[in-house]
Structures are given as C-alpha cells and as structure tokens.
Amino acid sequence: MSCENIETMLIAYLDGKARENERREVEAHLETCAACRTRAEEFRRVWSMLEEVPAVEPSLGFDARVRQRVAAEPRPRLFAWPVPQPRFAFAVALLLVLAVWISVTAPVPEQNLAAGNAEEFEMIQNLQVLEDYEVLANLEVLSDLPAAQQPARQQAPGKL
Amino acid sequence: MARSDVQLMLGVKRGDDESFELLLQRYRTSLVNFLYRMVRDAATAEDLAQEVFLRVYRARKKYEPSAKFTTWLFRIATNLALNALRDGRFRQLEVSADESGEDEQPVVNVADQRPSAVERMMEQDRAEFIRRAIEALPEKQRAAVLLHKYHELDYDEIARILECSESALKSLLFRAYETLREKLAPLVGESATEAQRHRES
Numbered sequence: 001m002s003c004e005n006i007e008t009m010l011i012a013y014l015d016g017k018a019r020e021n022e023r024r025e026v027e028a029h030l031e032t033c034a035a036c037r038t039r040a041e042e043f044r045r046v047w048s049m050l051e052e053v054p055a056v057e058p059s060l061g062f063d064a065r066v067r068q069r070v071a072a073e074p075r076p077r078l079f080a081w082p083v084p085q086p087r088f089a090f091a092v093a094l095l096l097v098l099a100v101w102i103s104v105t106a107p108v109p110e111q112n113l114a115a116g117n118a119e120e121f122e123m124i125q126n127l128q129v130l131e132d133y134e135v136l137a138n139l140e141v142l143s144d145l146p147a148a149q150q151p152a153r154q155q156a157p158g159k160l
Numbered sequence: 161m162a163r164s165d166v167q168l169m170l171g172v173k174r175g176d177d178e179s180f181e182l183l184l185q186r187y188r189t190s191l192v193n194f195l196y197r198m199v200r201d202a203a204t205a206e207d208l209a210q211e212v213f214l215r216v217y218r219a220r221k222k223y224e225p226s227a228k229f230t231t232w233l234f235r236i237a238t239n240l241a242l243n244a245l246r247d248g249r250f251r252q253l254e255v256s257a258d259e260s261g262e263d264e265q266p267v268v269n270v271a272d273q274r275p276s277a278v279e280r281m282m283e284q285d286r287a288e289f290i291r292r293a294i295e296a297l298p299e300k301q302r303a304a305v306l307l308h309k310y311h312e313l314d315y316d317e318i319a320r321i322l323e324c325s326e327s328a329l330k331s332l333l334f335r336a337y338e339t340l341r342e343k344l345a346p347l348v349g350e351s352a353t354e355a356q357r358h359r360e361s
Contacts, residue, residue: 008330
C-alpha cells in the first residue's frame with residue numbers, strides 16, 4: 001500500500017475508530033514507511049497541542065439575551081383555530097347577507113303553483129270515490145229511509 | 161438520570177420551557193466556542209450562537225428525532241458561520257499568512273517547573289500561535305477540525321454537518337492536519353524534544 005492510500009485511513013487509525021482490516025493495513029504500512037511513521041507521530045502531537053488553546057466562556061448576558069429573543073417569538077394561542085382571518089370573516093358575513101337578501105326579495109313562482117293546483121284538481125276528479133257517487137246515490141238502503149229524510153238524500157252530492 | 165438531548169427537544173416541542181433551558185445550558189459554551197473559532201470574533205460568535213438557539217426554538221414543532229440532536233445543532237451553527245464568513249462581514253477578521261504569527265515562534269523553557277509570570281505569558285503566546293494556525297485553515301477544513309477535535313463528533317455526524325461523504329471528510333481532515341503539522345512545525349519539534357527528554361529522564 002502506498003503513502004497516498006493510507007491518507008483516508010490514518011486519521012481514523014490514530015483516533016482508534018478504524019475498522020479492523022484498515023487498522024492492519026495502516027500498521028503494515030507504518031512498519032515499512034518511516035515518513036508516514038513520523039507523520040503519524042506528529043499528528044498525535046498536533047492533536048495534543050490543540051488542547052492547549054483555552055476555551056472561551058459566553059458573556060454574563062448571553063443566556064438572558066437568548067431567553068429574551070425566545071420570549072419575543074410568537075406563541076401559538078390555545079384557541080387560535082376557531083378565530084378566522086379578517087378577510088375570511090368578511091367574506092362569510094357578506095355571503096350570509098346576500099343569502100338572506102335573496103330569500104326575502106326573490107318572487108314566488110305563481111305559475112308553478114297554479115300548475116300544481118290543476119294537477120291536484122285533476123287527481124281529485126279521478127278519485128275512485130267520486131266515480132262511485134252514482135252508485136251511492138242509487139243505493140236501496142237510501143230509498144228505504146223515511147220520507148222526511150229524502151231531501152237530505154237529495155243534498156248529499158253537494159256535501160261531497 | 162439526565163434526560164437525553166432528544167427527550168429534551170421533544171419536551172421543547174410540547175411547549176416545555178424548562179427543557180429548552182436545559183438544552184441552552186448544555187450547549188451554550190460549546191456552541192460559542194465553535195463559532196468563536198470559526199468567525200474569530202467573540203461578539204459575532206455570541207450573536208450567531210443566539211441565532212442557533214432561536215432557530216432550534218422556531219423549528220421545535222417540526223422536530224423529528226431522525227438524526228442526533230448535535231448533528232442538527234452544529235449543522236445550523238456551521239451554516240450560519242459559513243454564511244457569515246461568505247457574506248464578508250468578518251473578512252477583516254480573517255488571518256492572512258503574513259499575520260498568522262509564523263515569525264513569532266514561541267520559546268518554551270522547561271527547565272524551571274514553577275509557573276512564573278513570564279512562563280504564563282509564554283504559554284499564552286504558544287496558545288495564541290496554535291489558535292492562529294487553526295484560524296488560518298480554509299473554512300471547511302477549520303469546521304472539520306473543530307468538530308472532530310474539540311467536539312469529538314463521529315465521522316458520520318461531521319460528514320452530515322458538512323454535507324459530504326465520510327471518505328471525503330477523512331481526506332479533508334488529513335489535509336487540515338497536514339497543514340497544521342507544517343504550520344506548527346516549530347512547536348512539534350519542541351514537543352518531540354520534550355518527549356525525548358522525558359524518555360531519557
């Protein structure tokens with residue numbers, strides 16, 4: 001294996017995170033390559049040097065500023081969903097007013113009513129009971145009634 | 161038992177302010193340090209760190225624990241830092257090779273074990289020399305080194321944060337450490353001498 005080939009494996013090897021086969025390959029190369037051995041050793045020293053750089057601490061007001069910015073964020077309202085947008089509410093109100101106005105001012109279709117009445121009249125005319133009126137008028141039982149009740153019999157069709 | 165990052169973030173999602181406070185305390189220092197080393201300005205680093213926490217808070221309702229929380233957090237931080245650097249707002253803060261202190265090679269005296277004022281100053285110089293070497297790295301290499309060395313994230317996490325493959329990340333890290341090895345050669349030599357002295361004694 002060449003020096004270039006171990007480049008991608010060297011960092012993981014020094015980290016102890018290389019896979020077993022990679023680790024063996026790197027170790028085999030380091031056994032034979034003095035330049036890469038030196039490089040690996042110097043990488044380790046560089047890593048320990050990086051730890052010498054002191055960490056910085058956030059300023060005293062840092063947390064307060066984060067909290068302040070978070071508090072300024074809009075919070076979801078508990079009953080936000082039923083409250084409509086102003087434009088939507090206006091459109092709904094307008095539709096309701098239009099619906100009421102149309103129902104009040106629209107003319108009643110009289111022609112249709114008349115046609116409906118004629119149909120009903122025709123139906124009544126064709127009722128079986130009316131067809132049987134003559135039969136009823138000539139019933140013998142009626143002729144057996146006392147003479148005083150005869151006029152009533154004569155008026156019977158008018159009642160129907 | 162301390163709650164995990166994901167548990168805390170799910171708490172934030174439910175509207176639990178205490179969970180957000182715990183996440184703030186857990187990551188405030190590491191975020192400010194990461195951003196400080198990226199943009200090289202303390203005030204800007206704090207502004208960006210605040211922005212990271214704010215974005216985490218804003219995204220709470222959509223949060224799904226599909227990846228590690230730190231991956232998500234440092235991805236936001238890295239993107240903010242890289243954008244800020246690319247905007248050019250902090251260009252004046254970038255370290256050129258001429259000002260990186262290469263000529264000011266610090267001298268370490270190991271003979272006296274007591275930390276005197278002079279030694280403390282020398283330690284500070286040495287730390288400053290190392291810090292400048294890190295800051296002189298290209299942005300992406302710098303981010304990779306910071307996440308790898310200071311925040312000890314796994315390769316797959318860093319690769320996701322920097323949006324590259326794991327093998328590309330390992331090459332990136334190799335080039336970064338190779339550059340640092342060259343820039344820090346005077347100190348590496350001293351360290352080697354120190355190590356040799358330790359072995360001999």
